[in-house]
Amino acid sequence: xxxxTTIILRDKKYEVKAGSTLLSALNKLEILPESIICVRDxxxxxxxxxxxxxxxxxxxxxxxxG
Amino acid sequence: MKCKKCGGxxxxxxxxxxxxxxxxxxxxxxxxxxxxxxxKYKMFTPDEKIxxxxxxxxxxxxxxxILRILGYQADGLYIALGIDEGFSYSAESQRLTEKFAxxxxxxxxxxxxxxxxxxxLPMLAKKTKRGRDKPCSTCGLVKRHEMNRLxxxxxxxxxxxxxxxxxxxxxxxxxxxxxxxxxxIRQHPVLPSKDGLARKVKPLFHFYEREMAAYALLRGIEYxxxxxxxxxxxxxxxxKELLNQLENQHPGAKMHFFVKFLxxxxxxxxxxxxxxxxxxxxxxxxxxxPTSAQENCSFCRMMKKSSEW
Ligand code: SF4
Ligand SMILES: [Zn+2]
Ligand SMILES: [Zn+2]
Numbered sequence: 001x002x003x004x005t006t007i008i009l010r011d012k013k014y015e016v017k018a019g020s021t022l023l024s025a026l027n028k029l030e031i032l033p034e035s036i037i038c039v040r041d042x043x044x045x046x047x048x049x050x051x052x053x054x055x056x057x058x059x060x061x062x063x064x065x066g
Numbered sequence: 067m068k069c070k071k072c073g074g075x076x077x078x079x080x081x082x083x084x085x086x087x088x089x090x091x092x093x094x095x096x097x098x099x100x101x102x103x104x105x106k107y108k109m110f111t112p113d114e115k116i117x118x119x120x121x122x123x124x125x126x127x128x129x130x131x132i133l134r135i136l137g138y139q140a141d142g143l144y145i146a147l148g149i150d151e152g153f154s155y156s157a158e159s160q161r162l163t164e165k166f167a168x169x170x171x172x173x174x175x176x177x178x179x180x181x182x183x184x185x186x187l188p189m190l191a192k193k194t195k196r197g198r199d200k201p202c203s204t205c206g207l208v209k210r211h212e213m214n215r216l217x218x219x220x221x222x223x224x225x226x227x228x229x230x231x232x233x234x235x236x237x238x239x240x241x242x243x244x245x246x247x248x249x250x251i252r253q254h255p256v257l258p259s260k261d262g263l264a265r266k267v268k269p270l271f272h273f274y275e276r277e278m279a280a281y282a283l284l285r286g287i288e289y290x291x292x293x294x295x296x297x298x299x300x301x302x303x304x305x306k307e308l309l310n311q312l313e314n315q316h317p318g319a320k321m322h323f324f325v326k327f328l329x330x331x332x333x334x335x336x337x338x339x340x341x342x343x344x345x346x347x348x349x350x351x352x353x354x355x356p357t358s359a360q361e362n363c364s365f366c367r368m369m370k371k372s373s374e375w
Contacts, residue, residue: 032310033314034274034276037078046077048067062275062279063303
C-alpha cells in the first residue's frame with residue numbers, strides 16, 4: 001500500500017511519501033525551505049510537520065523581484 | 067514545533083532567532099519589532115507625514131498595513147508603469163493596491179507614467195535605450211524621480227519603501243562583489259533628507275522575505291504573487307537564491323551579513339573619504355530636483371529624448 005501527500009508549488013504538483021516530515025520531503029524535492037512558506041487547509045505550518053496520507057500542501061514562493 | 071510565547075502550535079519557524087511563533091503571536095511580534103527598529107534608527111515620529119511606495123507586492127502592502135496598525139500617518143503612492151507583457155502585471159498590481167487602500171480607508175496617490183509623460187515604461191526604455199533588453203534602469207530612475215516629486219509636492223517628511231532583509235543582503239552582495247564603494251557608503255536603512263529631498267527609510271530591513279510573505283498571508287492581504295516579468299532571471303534574484311542556500315546551511319548567515327555590515331559602517335569602516343570631491347549640485351531647470359549636471363537632470367533629459375523620438 002502506498003501513502004502519499006501532494007505538494008503544490010506554482011503550477012507543479014509533486015507526490016511524496018506520507019509519514020515523514022515536510023522538511024525531508026522538501027529536501028528530496030530540492031526545494032529550499034528558505035524560499036517558501038507552507039500552507040495546509042489555509043493554515044501556515046512549520047517544516048517539522050508530519051505529512052499525512054491524502055492531504056495537499058501548498059507551497060508559496062516568497063522571492064519577489066521588481 | 068511549539069510557539070515560544072504561548073506554547074501553542076507554531077505557524078512559522080524563524081531559525082535565525084531560534085524561535086517559532088503561532089499566528090497570533092507572530093502577528094503581534096512583527097509590528098512590535100518594526101516599531102523597535104523605527105525608534106532605534108530614528109526613522110520617523112508619529113507627527114511626521116509618511117509616503118509609502120506601494121507596488122501591490124507583499125512587502126510594500128505589508129509595510130503599509132503595519133504602519134497603519136502602529137498608528138502612523140502613512141499615505142500610499144502607486145506608480146503605474148504600464149507593464150503588461152501578456153498578463154496585465156501593472157493593471158493587476160494597481161487593482162490590488164487600490165483594493166487594499168479602500169478596505170482600510172487609506173489615502174493613495176496614483177501616478178500614471180503613460181498619462182503624465184505620454185509613454186509607458188517599456189516603450190520609454192526602448193526609445194531611450196537605457197537598458198538593452200530590460201527596462202530596469204529606466205524604471206529605477208522613473209520611480210526615484212516620481213517618489214521625490216510627490217513627496218515634495220505634497221509635503222511628506224519621509225519616503226518609506228518595503229525592502230526586506232533579503233533585498234538588502236542581495237544588494238550588499240552585489241555591491242561587495244564589485245567593491246562598489248559609492249554604493250556601499252550610501253546603503254543604509256535610513257538616508258537623511260538632503261538637498262530638498264525627503265528622508266528615505268526602509269522599516270522592514272530586518273525581516274526575512276519569508277517572514278513578510280507569512281505576514282501578508284496571515285493578515286489575509288491580497289498581493290500580486292507573480293513578480294514583474296522583467297525581474298525573471300535578474301542577478302538580484304540569483305543572489306537571493308545563493309544567500310538562501312547559505313542560510314539553509316547556516317541559519318542567520320544572511321542576517322549577519324547585512325547587520326554586521328551596518329555595525330562595521332557605524333564603526334567607520336566605510337567612512338566617506340576626507341578629500342572627497344563633492345560634486346556641486348544644481349537645480350534642474352525643468353523639474354526643480356537637485357542634480358549634478360549643469361543642465362536638465364537625467365530624468366528630464368530622458369523624457370526630452372523620448373518626446374523627440
Ligand atoms: S523588475 Fe520590473 S519593476 Fe523591477 S525595476 Fe525591472 S521593470 Fe521595474
Ligand atoms: Zn503563541
Ligand atoms: Zn529634472
